[in-house]
Amino acid sequence: MSTTDTEFAAVATSPRGKGQGINSVPVRFGLIALGLGTVCGIGQALIWHGDSNRPTPLLVVVSIFTLIVLAQAAVTYFAAWKLTQNIKALRDGTEAIAAGDFDAPINVECACEVGVLADSFHKLVSRLNANLRRINMLAHSDALTGLPNRAVMTHMLESLVATGMPGTAIFIDLQGFKKINDAFGYRVGDQLLQDVGRRIAKVGFDREIEQFDWGVSSFGEFERRAPQDITLARFAADQFVALLPGVVDADHCERHAKAVLQALSLLFDVGGAEIRLTAHIGLARVPLDTRDPAEILRFAELAMAAAKQERKPWRFFNAALSDVAVDRSRLESELQQAIERGEVQLHYQPQLDSRSLQIVGFEALARWSHPTRGTISPAVFIPLAEQSGLMPALGAHVLRSAVRQCAQWQRQGRRQRVAINISATQFDDPHFVRDALSVIAECGADPALIEFEITESMAMSDLPESHQNLIFLREAGVQIAIDDFGTGFSNLALLARLPFTTLKIDRSLIEGIGWSPKGEVLVKTIIAMAEGLGHSIVAEGVETPDQRAWLDDKGCHVHQGFLFARPMPAEEIDEWEQRRDLDGMIGHLRSLAAASLSERKPRASLALISSAG
Template sequence: MLDNLTGKDKQELTYIIERFNQALDREALLILIDSEDKIQYVSESFYRVTGLHKHQVLNSHYHLFEEGYVPSRSLTERKEMLIRNENGAIHPYSGTILSIFENSPPSKRYALFVLQKEPLNEKDDQVKKKEVLIDEFTLMPNHQALKKVISKKIVNGSSFTLIFFEIERFKSYLEDLGPFSSEDLLIEVGVRLKSLQTNDVSVYRYGIDEFCLVSDECVVPDTPRSLITKLTDLFNREVTIGKQVIKLSVNIGITQCVDPAISFENVLDQARSAMRCSKETVECNFTWYDSTACSLYEKKLLIEKRLRTALIENQFHLVYQPQIDLRQKRVVGVEALIRWQDRVLGVVPPSEFIPIAEETGLIIDIGEWVIEESCLQANKWKEEGLTLRMSVNISPVQFQHREFLDNVKATLSTTQMDPAFLNIEITENQLLYHLSKGHLILEKLKKQGVQISIDDFGTGYCTYSYLKKFPIDTLKIDQSFIQDLSIHANDEAIVTSIIDLARNLNINVIAEGVESREVMSFLDDSNCNEMQGYFYCKPLMADDVKQFLHDKKAETMLGIS
C-alpha cells in the first residue's frame, strides 16, 4: 500500500488513518482511494460490513462496491454511499471526503472517505427495496430477484435449470477501463445477455462478474441450439469499447433442480461449484454439477483457504528423518519434512497440500518458514553438542522465485547457521526445465557455502554431462528403485550404476526408502555412502532426535554394538 509515497508522506498518512480509527465508532468506515479511484486502504469495519476479503477489495475501483453508483468527474466534500454486502443487504453511509496531498503531483494525491452509518427511514427503505431488485448498469434483475424467483419455483414444486457463469478477468477489465468506459462494457454485456431471454429463460446479474440464467426447460449442452451453445457464442464475439477491443470468455456451471426439499442456497452452491470445476476442465468451458467431482474441487478450495490460515496461525511443524553414513556407522544428517495438522481438516498429508500451495503461490511463504525453522533447529542442536547436516526440500516454484537466493542468504545471516551444514534438495527435472537459470542459481548457492543435492535421482532425464556441469554435492537415489531391490534385478543394476557414476564424479550418494536389512546390506556392499528410511528410523519430532541418537540405535541397527 502507498508504495509511491516517500517515508515522510507515508508516515503522515498512516498517522491520519490511525487517528481516525481511534476517534470513530466501530461502525464508521474509512476508505482511502488514489488518483485513479482505486482503493488503497479500508478500515476493518468495511470488511465486517461487506463480508469481503482484502484481495477482493484493495486496488479495486471503489464504485464496484457502491450500489447505484453514478460516474462523476470530481469528488465533492460530502459523500453519500449505499454499500451492499455479499448477501445483498444495503447499508447507507454518509460523511466527509478529505483531500490529502492535493498540492502534490497527481500520482501522489489521495482522498479519504470518512463515513458514518445512516438509519433508513420508512420511505427510503421502500425505495431501496425496489432498487435492489434491478442492477443499475445492465438493467437486469439482480441477486435478490434471483433468490425470489428460485425460492418461488421451489415452493411451487417446479423443476428448472440454473446456469451460473463467471466472465473471466471481468473485474480487471472494469478496473482498467475506468468508471465511464466500464459502464459501457456492462451495458454491452447486459444487452447481449438479455437477447437470451424468452418466456422460459430469465437472466440475472448475481455479482460483479457473475451472472445466472434460469430455464424452465431441460438444458442439453451437446445440442447445437441449446442455451449453453448460445451463451458461449455470445462471448466468442469481441467487444469494442472506445478504441479497446476486449475478448471475453466464460466459465459455466449447470445444475437441475427437481427436489422440492432443496433450498435456494443449495441450488446456488451446486451451480457455483460446477462453475468452479469448469475452470479445471480443458475440453470445454461448462460443467454439470456432480457431487463427487465438485466435492473434490471444493475440498481443494477448502485446503487453500485453510493453508492461508495455517500460515497466520503457525499450524505447521517439522519432523526430521536421520541419514546414516554407512562407512562411519553413525547419523551425519537429517532431512526436514513438513507436517500440517489443521483444526478443521485434521492431518493433511504433504502430497495433498504441497501441490495446492505451489499452484496458489503459498509455497513461497511456507518454504521460507521451513528453511528458517530448519536452520534454527540445527543451531539449537549444535548448542546442545549435536552437529548435524540439515537437508531441506525446495519446491520448483520456490526455486524459481526471484527472491529465493536473497531469502536463503538472509535466513543464514539472521539464524547464524553455518551454510556448510545446510543442504538444499531439488529434483533433477527442476534443473532440466530451467537449465541456464537453474545453473546460475546453484552457482550462487555454492558461493554462499550451501550444499546441494539432487533429490529423486533416476526418475528424470539428467545425464552424465549435466552432472559434470552442475555444482552437485549429493545424489539421492529415488526410493522407487530402492524398495524393489530384492525383487527386480534391473533395479539392482540401476542403483549400482548410479553409485558408480557418482563415485567417478566425486559426488556423495544417499539411498532413500530403505526398509529392510537385505537392502541395507546390498547398499553397504555396493559402497553407497548414506541411507535413510523406516528400517533405521521414521521421521522424529525435534525433541526426540537427540534422545534417539543418545541411545546409539544406529550402532544397534547396523549390527556393530
C-alpha cells in the same frame, strides 16, 4: 449499447443542417454564380441598350442575358454537385468504418484533388484495417498458440448462459509438461504448445484455428449473441478449454474427449525431440450442473482434478465434487492460518552411514497436525499449497525453521548437515538466493551444514538464472542435493556441469531392489555415475535389510528410510539416539553370546564322542 456507440449514433443520424439547403456547396456556388452573372449581365445589358448606333430592345437584352446568367449558374451548380458527390462518398466510407464495416467500397472516380484525397483515404483505411486486425489478435488471441484466449472463452460462456443455450465445457490439462519444459528448454516447450493447439483443433475438433467461433465483430468488439460453433481457447500455461454449444449428451461429449486424447497420444517431433503427451479431461454441462458462467469452468476443472486423482482419462462433474471443492477451500484457508501461526512443524529424518550407523545428517520434513482433522499428510497439504499460491509462505517458514534448528544444534556441539526441500516456486524467485543466505546469516548457521534439495527437473532447467543461483549458493558454502534422482528427464551433459554435491536416489528405484533387475541396473549406474563425478550419494526410502545390504555391496553407504528411523520432532532425537545405542549394545551382546555358544557346541560334541570311544 455503450456510451460511445450512442454518441456515434447521435452524430451519424443528426446532421444538424450540415450540407442541406443554403449549407449545400452546390447551392452556394450556384447562388454565387447567379449573383455575379446578374451583376455583370445588368451592366452589359445597359451598355448594349444605350448603344446609339444599334439600339437593341430592352426586353431582348434582358432575356438574352438572363439565359446566359442562368446557364452559368446551372453549370457551376452541376460542377459543384459533382465534386460534392465524391466528398459524400468519402463521408459514407468514413461512417461505414465508424460503424465497423471496414470492407465498404469507396467509389471516387476523379483525377482532381478529391481523387488524390480518396487515394490517401484508401491507404489510411488499409493501414487502419491492418492495425485493427493486429489489435484484435493481441486482445482476443493467445500470443503463443494463436487460439482464442481466456477472455474469449469467458465471453462465450456468458453468452451461452445469457441466451439460455445448453452446452458443455471441456477442461484439458496436459500432464508432465513442466518436466518436458525443464528437460528440453522453453523454446521446445513453446513449440510443443503450438503443435498441441493445432493438433487438438484439427484432430480433436476437426477445425482450423480460424474456424472456431471467436464471438467478436470485425471491429474487435464482443458480440451479444449465442455461440454458433465450437470455441477452443488456451486457458493457462498447459491448460486448454473447449466449449461445445448445444451439446450435453454424454456419449457426444465423450467422443470429443476421446478424440482430444487420441490427438495428444500421437508422437510430437519438436526440434528433433520425440515427445508423447497425456492429459486429463474434466467436463461440466449447462444447465445440468450450473447456470453460472464462472462455475462452469470451476466445475470442469474440479472434474479434471478428480480424473487425475482417480487416474481416469476424463470425468464428468457431479455434486459430490462440489462438496469436495468446498472442503478443499476450507482446508486451504486453514493451511494459510496454520502457516501464519507457525503450526506447520518440522520433523527430522536421520541419514546414516550404514557401516558405522553414525548420523551424517537430517532431512527436514514439514508436518501439519490439524486441531480437528488430526495429522494431515504432506501428500495432501504440499500440493494444496502449490496450487493455492501458499508455497512461498510455506517454503519460507520451513527454510527459516530448519536453519534455526541447525544453528541451535551447532551451538550444542552437534555439527550435522540439515537438508531442506526447496520448491520450484521458491527457486524461481529472483530474490531466493539473497533471502536464503540472509536467513542463514541471521540465524548464525554454518552454510556448510545447510543442504538445499532441489528436484531433478529443477536442476535440469536450462535457464541461466537457475544455474547462476546454484553457483552463488555453492560459493557461499551451501550444499546442493538433487532430490528424487532417476525419475525425471536428465541431460547428462548438463548434469556434469552442475555445481551440486549430492545425488539422492529416488525411493521408487530403491523399492525395486530384489525383484526388478532393470531397476537394479539403473541404481548401480547412478551410484557409479555419482562416484565418477565425485559427488556424495544418498539412498532414500531404505526399508528392508536386503535393500541395505545390496546398496552397501554396490558402494552406496548413506541411507535414509524407515529401516533406521522415521521422521521425528527435534526434541525426540536425543532420546532416539540413546535408545538406538542401548538397542545396539544389547544386540551386540546377543551376537557375542550367540557366537560364544556356537563355539562351545562342537567341543561338547567332541567330548561326548571321545567319552563314548
